Amino acid sequence: MITLSGVSKSFGTHKAVNNISLQANDKEILVLLGTSGCGKTTTLKMINRLIEPDAGTILINGNDIRNSKPEALRKTIGFVMQHAGLFPHYTVAQNIAVLPALLQWDSKKTKNRTSELLEKLNLPQNIVSRYPHELSGGQQQRVGIARALIANTPVLLMDEPFGALDTLTKAAIHNEFKSLDELTNKTTVLVTHDVQEAFELGHRICLMDKGQIVQTGTPAEMLYHPANDFVKDFFASSRLVLEYKSATLQDILPFLKEALPPEVKGAANVWQALQLLSSENKYSMQYDAVMQAFSQYRKLQTA
Amino acid sequence: MTQEQTLWQFIASQQDKLLAQVGQHLGLTFLSLLLAIAVGIPLGILISRRRRLATPVLGIAGVLQTVPSIALLGFMIPAFGIGATPAIVALLIYALLPIIRNTYTGITGVNPLVTEAATALGMSKSQRLFKVELPLAMPVIIAGIRTAAVINVGVATLASFVAAGGLGEFIFGGISLNNTNMILAGAIPAALLAVVLDMAIGYVQRSGLRSFRKLLYAIIAIAVALAAYFLWPLGTKNKLKIGFTPEFMGRQDGDLGLRQVYGMQLSPVVVSDAIMYKAAQEGKLDVISGYSTDGRIKAFNLVVLQDDKNIFPPYYAAPIVKSETLTKFPGLKEALNLLAGRINDSIMTSLNYKTELLNQTPEHVAKDFLLSAGLYKASKNGTKGTVRIGSKIFGEQYILAEMYRILIEGNTDYKVETKTGLGGTKICFDALMNNGIDLYPEYTGTGLLVLLTPSQKVVNEVSKDSQKTYNYVAAQFKKQYGLEWLNPIGFNNAYALMMRREQAEKLHIVTISDLKAYLNKK
Ligand SMILES: Nc1ncnc2c1ncn2[C@@H]1O[C@H](COP(=O)(O)OP(=O)(O)O)[C@@H](O)[C@H]1O
Ligand SMILES: [Mg+2]
Numbered sequence: 001m002i003t004l005s006g007v008s009k010s011f012g013t014h015k016a017v018n019n020i021s022l023q024a025n026d027k028e029i030l031v032l033l034g035t036s037g038c039g040k041t042t043t044l045k046m047i048n049r050l051i052e053p054d055a056g057t058i059l060i061n062g063n064d065i066r067n068s069k070p071e072a073l074r075k076t077i078g079f080v081m082q083h084a085g086l087f088p089h090y091t092v093a094q095n096i097a098v099l100p101a102l103l104q105w106d107s108k109k110t111k112n113r114t115s116e117l118l119e120k121l122n123l124p125q126n127i128v129s130r131y132p133h134e135l136s137g138g139q140q141q142r143v144g145i146a147r148a149l150i151a152n153t154p155v156l157l158m159d160e161p162f163g164a165l166d167t168l169t170k171a172a173i174h175n176e177f178k179s180l181d182e183l184t185n186k187t188t189v190l191v192t193h194d195v196q197e198a199f200e201l202g203h204r205i206c207l208m209d210k211g212q213i214v215q216t217g218t219p220a221e222m223l224y225h226p227a228n229d230f231v232k233d234f235f236a237s238s239r240l241v242l243e244y245k246s247a248t249l250q251d252i253l254p255f256l257k258e259a260l261p262p263e264v265k266g267a268a269n270v271w272q273a274l275q276l277l278s279s280e281n282k283y284s285m286q287y288d289a290v291m292q293a294f295s296q297y298r299k300l301q302t303a
Numbered sequence: 304m305t306q307e308q309t310l311w312q313f314i315a316s317q318q319d320k321l322l323a324q325v326g327q328h329l330g331l332t333f334l335s336l337l338l339a340i341a342v343g344i345p346l347g348i349l350i351s352r353r354r355r356l357a358t359p360v361l362g363i364a365g366v367l368q369t370v371p372s373i374a375l376l377g378f379m380i381p382a383f384g385i386g387a388t389p390a391i392v393a394l395l396i397y398a399l400l401p402i403i404r405n406t407y408t409g410i411t412g413v414n415p416l417v418t419e420a421a422t423a424l425g426m427s428k429s430q431r432l433f434k435v436e437l438p439l440a441m442p443v444i445i446a447g448i449r450t451a452a453v454i455n456v457g458v459a460t461l462a463s464f465v466a467a468g469g470l471g472e473f474i475f476g477g478i479s480l481n482n483t484n485m486i487l488a489g490a491i492p493a494a495l496l497a498v499v500l501d502m503a504i505g506y507v508q509r510s511g512l513r514s515f516r517k518l519l520y521a522i523i524a525i526a527v528a529l530a531a532y533f534l535w536p537l538g539t540k541n542k543l544k545i546g547f548t549p550e551f552m553g554r555q556d557g558d559l560g561l562r563q564v565y566g567m568q569l570s571p572v573v574v575s576d577a578i579m580y581k582a583a584q585e586g587k588l589d590v591i592s593g594y595s596t597d598g599r600i601k602a603f604n605l606v607v608l609q610d611d612k613n614i615f616p617p618y619y620a621a622p623i624v625k626s627e628t629l630t631k632f633p634g635l636k637e638a639l640n641l642l643a644g645r646i647n648d649s650i651m652t653s654l655n656y657k658t659e660l661l662n663q664t665p666e667h668v669a670k671d672f673l674l675s676a677g678l679y680k681a682s683k684n685g686t687k688g689t690v691r692i693g694s695k696i697f698g699e700q701y702i703l704a705e706m707y708r709i710l711i712e713g714n715t716d717y718k719v720e721t722k723t724g725l726g727g728t729k730i731c732f733d734a735l736m737n738n739g740i741d742l743y744p745e746y747t748g749t750g751l752l753v754l755l756t757p758s759q760k761v762v763n764e765v766s767k768d769s770q771k772t773y774n775y776v777a778a779q780f781k782k783q784y785g786l787e788w789l790n791p792i793g794f795n796n797a798y799a800l801m802m803r804r805e806q807a808e809k810l811h812i813v814t815i816s817d818l819k820a821y822l823n824k825k
Contacts, residue, residue, distance in 0.1 A: 050422060050423055078422075084425075085416045085419065088439065089438050098421075098426075099424055102426065145374075
């Protein structure tokens, strides 16, 4: 669990982060969402002491991070950089194994863990001997994620980890990523400016503006109970899609009149379920049923 | 030494010397380079950490590099004496800038995202330095080492000025002795060394060497090889430390004569005459070669050993000019001859003393003398043409060149341009022959032994007295080169061996034979 209370950071006279308080729970993905320059990266970097705050306290599992040595602290926090930040002189294998090397793991353990992660992140095994410049942007980012995941740290911080991916690949990765068992036992804070990504990945979303937190809540809360016009306007342009994405099948189950085919049951949200159903003509009944159920669910939310 | 020796024959006959010089050259280059790496890389790292220090450190290293090599070597003598040490220190200083600068730019040029990633992964500062920053900066650092290596191969040729050996012995010996083969035997290997070293380091650079540790191993391996080389005796094995100029080493009235006539097999270090006297005064050398009229003999309390077997015949000094130049500038000959017979040995010695010890400028000394001799006339600011006077790179020649300038400008309508400090006999002579200068003061002995190089028989015959030498040299120069020796200035100059007075007295050495007896005594 990560707790920020009253944290501020200025660069010169410019208040990059202004008195923010938030909490990221265990087993949760907390998304920091906001336009570019609103202070997301700064907030994230204060958690692993890449940036020292001017004021406020940050606790990880109840311990003030100022009480641990920065190097020691960082070894317990996986960090995915905004632009992958791979070491150009290291192969993929060496890049992934930086932290194991610092922790002096034996090479067999490192190797097994590496190949396990490559598989989970959909990277070919033969990639290990290549250098970063021989990879696509998306591959580089996934190597960066593998590097942050390898040591199974209790905290994971990710700064726009999927920024270099096209929308299609992004959606595919999001699903796999959210279901990674690596994430089930840690606290994850993920930064993004992509509203859809926030809705697809975040258990909770923390919307930031000009260094301050405007609202924190679940995706549905953000949509149906916006704290102010800023929040409302922020989601206005993609509102329809977001509504479908913010509802899980679980949410609409009470209103569902048809049984769903097994391949749809695993869908992460209503949007995904509808997409699966609409691609097959034989499921038009189920499609209508989901639409109806969602309408009823939505009425309740807005009531 | 016959005159028509080919370069190949020269190299074959001198191969031991050449090998030793190549070894010394490499030794100097590498040892200084290693030290520069040992100092430069940490300094470069330091200033990349404390950026405020970058400007002053790079500034100082930059200024040091602009100090002319000879001057830098000169500064080293009081602190480090002569031999390999001052040369290595001077070379180290030259190699420093490219290494510090490239280490600094290499490290500061590493993508900040990458160093931030290293920090975020929990690396400590030193882990980040050795695992990320240095490996990524390595190609740039090696490029700096490469630049430094090539600079050092070049500057190491000057090491012979401070008796540190190297290929400069041949190069500058050849220049003094008018021996093109000797120059080439030094210059070609020096150039080859530079090219090979450049290519070798370039190869390392391209091979993508990243590991700082591997570079370290390579450096240590070279260091060990070198240390082995430097245990090689670099200096003299004599009881006394002996230093001769490169010119003296190759002259009949020099080391050759000492061997043949006195039977002295010395193993002297080769040293530039610019620093030889000072080294003798400070006890860094005990026996040196020199000119009998040098002011520093008096100034530094040195004593000239008596030449009891007459291998150092006295010679006249006189200006030499192309005959056609005298036709082109009517009245020039008369102006130059105004000085003829006016300066005897003791006057010349005292004039030299004024420049060399009292630090008076040659201009000042020349004017004072001409005033007292009643020869001074203010310049007529003539416009009828320019006479270019050359001089070799030692005090006496500067003074003579100045006197001629005043005499020509005061007595003719010509303007004078002086080109002083020409590196040696060959440079002056070639400049004269190729119309780079119109005249310079030369010594009949040098004309005879260095430029004409007649048979031993002729040498023995004509060097019996000064006038005879003058007549022979004047006639031969006219015939062979179309050059005229004007009337002798008056003083006799000769080579001489000299020691500190106090040491010579203590050891009871008065003559060169005494010196030989002392050296041979077990
Ligand atoms: N090191 C820095 N020095 C000065 N200003 C900075 C620095 N880092 C960030 N900022 C400023 O702080 C603000 C917030 O930056 P950042 O946290 O990177 O925003 P985000 O990640 O939300 O795009 C921006 O206005 C940015 O220009
Ligand atoms: Mg950012």
